[in-house]
Amino acid sequence: MFAMMARTTRAAAEAAKRKKQKEESSSQISKREENEVEKVGEVEEVEEVEDEDLGVSVHNTQTVAAVASQVLPATTVAQSSRKREAVAEEEEETTRVVKKARGKKSEVMIPAARTAGVRMMVGAHVSMAGGVQHAITNSLKIGGNAFALFLKSQRKWTSPDMKEVDAKAFRAGCEKNGFDPRKHVLPHGSYLINLANGDAEKAKKAYDCFLDDLKRCERLGIGLYNFHPGSTLGLSRSESLSRIAKALNKAHSETKFCVTVLENMAGAGNVIGGKFEDLRDIIAMVEDKDRVGVCLDTCHLFAxxxxxxTQGSYDKVMSNFDRIIGRKYLVALHINDSKAPLASKRDLHQNIGLGFLGLEPFRLIMNDERLEGLPLILETPMEEEKTWAEEIKLLESLIGAKGDDPEFLARAKELADRGIGERRTAGIAAQKKTAKAVVKPGKGRRKSVKKDESDNEGSDNDGGEHHC
Structure with missing residues (x-):
């Protein structure tokens, strides 16, 4: 009996030993598998860091699948080997995808180098947050050879006086970086200013704000000041134009040299400047013709x-400008595509080539010798810093380009294709708006006019995304 018990004990001990060995072997395999999973995790972590640096999405979903599959218990060394091969394949795939993404990165980087010796002075409306001198830095960053800015808050009647240290830094910055503030800097007036306002109190507030801007310009050595003509607010057009001219004459008498630049408008409601004749009639009443000019906004023109x-229609419009106003008064352009169709009366700026204008009119502008030396200012939507840098280089690349050049046509089509969705949406909206405007005689008209007249400022009051 004792012998039988001994045999049973030895058998149990051997069984326990075999079980322990088996557990140790399984444990070693599991550790190897955990190490492989950790390695795959490290690969994915590196991928995500590179993705963040590139600013593009190159996440490899196969890597996620590989990690998920390898969490399952492995039973053989062969399976571990296959996993190592999978990891190597994933690393190779990641490298390929990252290289591909890098190849697609924009050629225009921030900061962008300015194009030297160019005769078409392209820039953008940049921020002056922290002081007017920062507008120079912001323009240099995007490669601009001209720039626009607000001289103070565009949504307040009064603002703190400009610091002399900032004014001095601005003047020095222009000289150091080769900006001619008399010709290539184009401040934009406050949205609140309406020199046509018939209300005495509001007219004074508008004039004081306007005059303050002009004096800031002259402290900075700036020679041009762009502003919206304003709105009739229901008054007669002739009376409104006369009020604007009188305000300009008074402002000229209280300042020295800055040119007041009238901007053409989209022409909605009571807004002045949709017709060339509006600007012509204002200029006719200005006493010092050397102190007044015009800025043509391409989006506003089209709207x-x-x-x-086309070349033919462009030449006709510019010929009409020359005949009605006079080319000598054209001192600047705002360069914008349009989100709205022709004659929509809507001030909706779009990025170059994506809107209803397309790329061709900008090729025509960049090859119009009569526009050489004028500030050509972008006011297009800007979601990221490089947008304007890319558009400046795009516009400069059009100098010398022919309308039938295959490379130009391909670029124009590429941009047009990118904007097709927004154009379709805008076209539908325009059709609906036109349909709503067709009302029975006497019905709904009073409400529409009342809405326009209730707007005591110079904007189009049409829900536009941009009012520069």
Missing amino acids: AGHDIR
Whole structure:
């Protein structure tokens, strides 16, 4: 009996030993598997760091699948080997995808180098947050050879006086970086200013704000000041134009040299400047003709019904400008595509080539010798810092380009394709708006006019995304 018990004990001990060995072997395999999973995790972590640096999405979903599959218990060394091969394949795939993404990165980087010796002075409306001198830095960063800025808050009647240290830094910055503030800097006036306002109190507030801007310009050595003509607010057009001219004459008498620059408008409601005749009649009443000029906004031109999409139509519009106003008064351009169709009366700026204008009119502008030396200012939507840098280089690349050049046509089509969705949406919206405007005689008219007249400022009051 004792012998039988001894045999049973030895058998149990051997069984326990075999079980322990088996557990140790399984434990070693599991550790190897955990190490492989950790390695795969490290690969994915590196991928995500590189993705963040590139600013593009190159996440490899196969890597996630590989990690998930390897969490399952492995039973053989062969399976571990296959996993190592999978990891190597994933690393190779990641490298390929990252290289591909890098190849697609924009050629225009921030900061962008300015193009030296160019005769077409392209820039953008940049921020002056922290002091007017920072507008120079912001323009240099995007490679601009001209720039626009607000001289103070555009949504307040009064603002703190400009610090002399900032003014001095601005003047020095222009000289150091080769900006001619008399010719290539184009401040934009406050949205609140309406020199046509018939209310005495509001007219004074508008004039004081306007005059303050002009004096800031002259402290900075700036020679141009762009502003919206304003709105009739229901008064007669002739009376409104006369009020604007009188305000300009008074402002000229209280300042020395800054040129007051009238901007053409989209022509909605009671807004002045949709027709060239509005600007002509204001200029006719200005006493010092050397102190007044015009800035043509391409989006506003198109929205007001001036078609500049072909060589023939562009030449006709510019010929009309020359005949009605006079080319000598053209001192600047705002360069914008349009989100709204021709003659929509809507001030909706779009990025170059994506809107209803397309790329061709900008090729025509960049090859119009009569525009050389004028500030050409972008006011297009800007979601990221490099947008304007890319558009400046795009516009400069059009100098010398022919309309039938295959490379130009391909670029124009590429941009047009990118904007097709927004154009379709805007076209539908325009059709609906036109349909709503067709009302029975006497019905709904009073409400529409009342809405326009209730707006005591110079904007289009049409829900536009941009009012520069």
